[in-house]
Amino acid sequence: MSVKSRQGLAILAACVLVVGVLAVAGIALWRDLSPSEREVLEPILNPRFGLLIMIGLVGAGAAAVLMKPFAEAAFAAPAQLADEVGLIVGTDPARRLKPLGSPELQRIAELVNQLADQRRSLQEDVEARIGEARRSVEEERNRLAALMSELSQSVVVCNLDGRILLYNNRARLQFKAMSDTPTAAGGGEIIGLGRSIYLVFERSLITHALESIQERIRRRSAQPVANFVTTTRAGQLLRVQMAPVLGSGEAEGEPAMSGFVLMLDNITRNFEVETRRDQMLHTLTEGSRSSLANLRAAAEMLEYPDLDAELKDRFLKVIRDEVQGMSTRLDETANAFADSLKTRWPLDEMLGADLVAAAQRRIEKKLGLPTKLEDVDPQVWVKVDSFSLLQAIGYLASRLSDEFEVREVRFRLSAAGRLAHLDLIWSGQAMSTETVMAWELEPMTFAGENSPLTVRDVIERHDGEIWLQREKTQHRAFFRLLLPSAIPQEQIEAAAYLKGDSRPEYYDFDLFKQTPASHELDDCLLSELTFTVFDTETTGLNPSEGDEIIQIGATRIVNGKLRKSESFDQLVDPQRDLPEESIKIHGITPDMLAGQPTMGKVLPAFHAFAEDTVLVAHNAAFDMRFLQLKEASTGIRFAQPVLDTLLLSAVLHPSQESHRLEAISERMGVSVMGRHTALGDAIVTGEVFLRMIPLLAEMGIRTLGEARRASEKTYYARVKY
Known part of the structure; x- marks a missing residue:
């Protein structure tokens, strides 16, 4: 029997008692009168019998009014005191009782507060000792989590x-x-x-x-x-x-x-690239067959000694055209496939101008050789092993200075499709191909630095090319280094990934001990289940009259811990007007909903997010009604069990007047943040639910089935939407 029922019975008993006492006193007084006295009083009392009854009822009412404070002191105050003590024991050890009721109850509250202080002191001491024992284990966990995250x-x-x-x-x-x-x-x-x-x-x-x-x-x-x-x-x-x-x-x-x-x-992209490479190689091979045939025929015709000049020019033109066509096809294929070059060494993406600047500083400092820039494209990014590449550039510059007495080198950088051309330019005497080959294949040594690598090794690390090219009109030459280019956005995304919030909420080693999946959910302990705690924001309060969901927020509880990092937070286009009254509550405006996905797209994603879990919400009947009304149009049905913190609060604290989320949070010692946002309310609901689980266990409600059956017995379970 509830506290209020007991209060009502006590007041009713007091009223009956007062009426009974008055009735017994009246009867006793009437019997004590002599017959002559009764004859005198009867004419006086009979017309006033109704007034006597009214006086009796007024006396009963006065007794009820006087009895109410005593009933509240006898029943309500002890019940509230019991609830408060339960909260101290179960969820909030720092909470303290407010003295209520009689002096005796107030004295009990003071003693309970003293015991709570002693208990808290002992708990802090135990927690300190446990913390010391766990510190080494936590350090190992954090090391592993940090390693995994990076x-x-x-x-x-x-x-x-x-x-x-x-x-x-x-x-x-x-x-x-x-x-x-x-x-x-x-x-x-x-x-x-x-x-x-x-x-x-x-x-x-x-x-x-x-x-x-x-x-x-x-x-x-x-x-x-x-x-x-x-x-x-x-x-x-x-x-x-x-x-x-x-x-x-x-x-x-x-x-x-x-x-x-x-x-x-x-490897989807790698597979696609390899397939595209095979197709390009096939196209290149087939496209070259006719050119090779034409070249062969032209070469054979040129062998005839009596070939006239006009025909000879025509065949030479055929050879030039076919060679130019093959060269163009090769360049196009190389550019198209440049982004899929596979490197055998870790390469970093950097701005090409920064690479050139580093090369200038290195050459001027190590060799004392002046450098200049010539047409360096500031937008070019390259993907390089900068250390080995700078060694190669410095080595080539030192050989030019030592063997050909070059007194200045220049740099040029340009984009060539998905490749980059880096040119090392100088003026001076011509260089033979044999000299270039020797420089490429010798181990690099310059300015007191020795490396087992050759220039060819460095270029092959980049899957690039190097060649000598002459500019006869300007009497100069240059080494051209063909390097893989990069896209700035890719570099930015990579940096964002490396610097992002990657640790360490994504691990839980206790899941090795999880309950076997074959257990029936109703027989599973609440402390061992996985939950999806969710909330919705809507255009209004009447789902059956056309109000729609405009936001869904959810988070997960796994192994008794709220995983805020694993969340679902999505605005929804309701495809209808948004009333001003609702905007004042949740702060979501029509502009915020413009371009958002519709419920037809969001609901399947939320269904997948909540799959294989138990749903938890505050006033779940309201949110579930919105979801159920979408079953016909989306084909999505939420068949998993549902728990409601509103109903569970009524189970735990039936004597409390309010079971609103704010009131429960205050009782449970949960800080309310982000109220009236779907995800914020879901997180608060999750914190409240976690603190309810041990309190329910103290009442003998340990499994999902027991929690559902207890919820169904409360008054609030009868509310419909």
């Missing part, structure tokens, strides 16, 4: 159930690119802690790879890994290497596997 390769770690327990930022970007709906979901619907890797890969493929690894472990292989290539549902081609995570125990005399590591490379 890897340039995509890495995902899973337990044996295929649930993701660790992934780095590169993997998040990789999965975002593989997403069917990268705009609406940002890839979050297919990767996240506790999510199944089978959303990306076929289960049979992973199973086969695991069996292969286990066989290698049985054979005591030094590298028990498996490799495979597969396609994703978005059509991406992935090369995957799988390695085992070995546990501390053994299974049947062999190291036991507790999970596996996937290292992913998206």
